[in-house]
Amino acid sequence: MADSKREIERKYEATPETRLPDLTRVAGVSAVVHRGLRELDAVYYDTEDLRLAAGSLTLRRRTGGDDAGWHLKFPVATGIRDEFRAPLADTLPSSLAGLVRSRVRDAAVAPVVRLRSSRDVHHLLDEDGALLAELSVDAVRAERLAEDGRGRTAAWTEIEVELADDQDPAVLDAVERRLRKAGVRPSASASKLARALAETAPKRRRTKAAEGTGPRTxxxxxxxxxxxxxxxxxxxxxxxxxxxxxxxxxxxxxxxxxxxxxxxxxxxxxxxxxxxxxxxxxxxxxxxxxxxxxxxxxxxxxxxxxxxxxxxxxxxxxxxxxxxxxxxxxxxxxxxxxxxxxxxxxxxxxxxxxxxxxxxxxxxxxxxxxxxxxxxxxxxxxxxxxxxxxxxxxxxxxxxxxxxxxxxxxxxxxxxxxxxxxxxxxxxxxxxxxxxxxxxxxxxxxxxxxxxxxxxxxxxxxxxxxxxxxxxxxxxxxxxxxxxxxxxxxxxxxxxxxxxxxxxxxxxx
Missing domain, CATH: 1.40.20.10 (CHAD domain)
Incomplete structure (x- = not known):
């Protein structure tokens, strides 16, 4: 079985000009340590008809950073996902393939989106130097790899705050209050992949939504x-x-x-x-x-x-x-x-x-x-x-x-x-x-x-x-x-x- 961890994070809209407020004014945060810039390269996999995305699952192969490898994420609640990791390999590890089999069945799993991110990392520490949360400012470049939209691109900047292991989620609430006060607002997308798929999707003719779509008969x-x-x-x-x-x-x-x-x-x-x-x-x-x-x-x-x-x-x-x-x-x-x-x-x-x-x-x-x-x-x-x-x-x-x-x-x-x-x-x-x-x-x-x-x-x-x-x-x-x-x-x-x-x-x- 692949290694697993619970990921609790929040995402916020940003621009290249966004400046972080003084986060040492957040309750419980005694220091903010800059950890430098990391270059991440992730290829996201799915079936041709995006069955994993339909279930809000993400499957990626990522290089760069300290967690290079295959990652599979399952939604638990808003802002909470269970992440499963397997070592870096050319093909999807069997430990992760089994976990998506009920959705993909016999369909081929292939690259659909590539995300390259320049991640500027900051650690939020308490008075004892323990890590409370990791805040990163990500400059993201997305490229569609699937046939229906191959070559389409998108770019954006976002702020991501991830709770450290075994810490109180109230830390995220306190950080969010500080960010909102500085004019930073939550992201409209649940994940980078969801945003990439939406912004690189081929334009199709939109049909008028049917009225009264709820159950009738x-x-x-x-x-x-x-x-x-x-x-x-x-x-x-x-x-x-x-x-x-x-x-x-x-x-x-x-x-x-x-x-x-x-x-x-x-x-x-x-x-x-x-x-x-x-x-x-x-x-x-x-x-x-x-x-x-x-x-x-x-x-x-x-x-x-x-x-x-x-x-x-x-x-x-x-x-x-x-x-x-x-x-x-x-x-x-x-x-x-x-x-x-x-x-x-x-x-x-x-x-x-x-x-x-x-x-x-x-x-x-x-x-x-x-x-x-x-x-x-x-x-x-x-x-x-x-x-x-x-x-x-x-x-x-x-x-x-x-x-x-x-x-x-x-x-x-x-x-x-x-x-x-x-x-x-x-x-x-x-x-x-x-x-x-x-x-x-x-x-x-x-x-x-x-x-x-x-x-x-x-x-x-x-x-x-x-x-x-x-x-x-x-x-x-x-x-x-x-x-x-x-x-x-x-x-x-x-x-x-x-x-x-x-x-x-x-x-x-």
Missing amino acids: AGDHVLAYVRDQITAVVDLDPAVRRDLPDSVHRMRVATRRLRSAFKTYRKVLDRTVTDPVGDELKWLAAELGIDRDQEVLDDRIRARIAALPRPLLLGPVRGRLRLWSVAGRTGSRRRIVSVLDGKRYQALLETLDALLADPPLLPGAAQEPAQALPKAVTKDYERLATRIGRALEQPPGEDRDLALHEARKAAKRARYAGEAARPALGKPAKRFAKRMKAVQTVLGDHQDSVVARDALRALAVQAHGAGESAFTWGLLYGQEEAAAADRERELPEVWAEAADPALRTALKG
């Missing part, structure tokens, strides 16, 4: 939701590769929301087209969940063990859980990365792009949102009501557990249906989704207990076979059984709130 709203979930999958790909916390879970949720939307809004999107896509999304979610599910189960059992008084821990309980946990894992991150690099996943991303480019809309897509969306949401509610009724009719036992699990999946789908309809239907859809989430939570806790009991029984069998006491595993099994019973007693009350007819009446306006 039911199809517009459903496609907007689908687009958001597809974007989430693509955006989370690099985070999953980096094994960032919660990234696998969030990508799985995006795939589930997509599948639910395809099923819920079957009068809007043609399921003969979306069903095969849903099957591939189900495959991806399963691959992502292999070790995630094991991790969640481990955490649940470990927490129960930690809560037990020491006298009730008979035998090597923690060691037995550790062995069982290791045996249940499959090489986690390495396996996931191989899936993300595989042809099947790449083909799925292409299919999702094609679905957005040419959506399989049915006649129902042209209906008013207030007409079509409540019908779809209500249908998912009715499906959930049927499953809840069947589950509650079952006597306690395996059949009831299975029925409650099916109800849980229906609750999740109804929740996602409400969330998808919220932009069109407003607060009624929000309230509906919230009530469905409450039902899903109760049923989810119940299912987690069912899964945990299966695991605890297996652990008890292993312990007994090894000549260890199975007492603690039996005790934990009983705790999980009691927790499941609590959820079953809680369900009727939670369901009564969710089944309030006023919720569905409000959806229909």
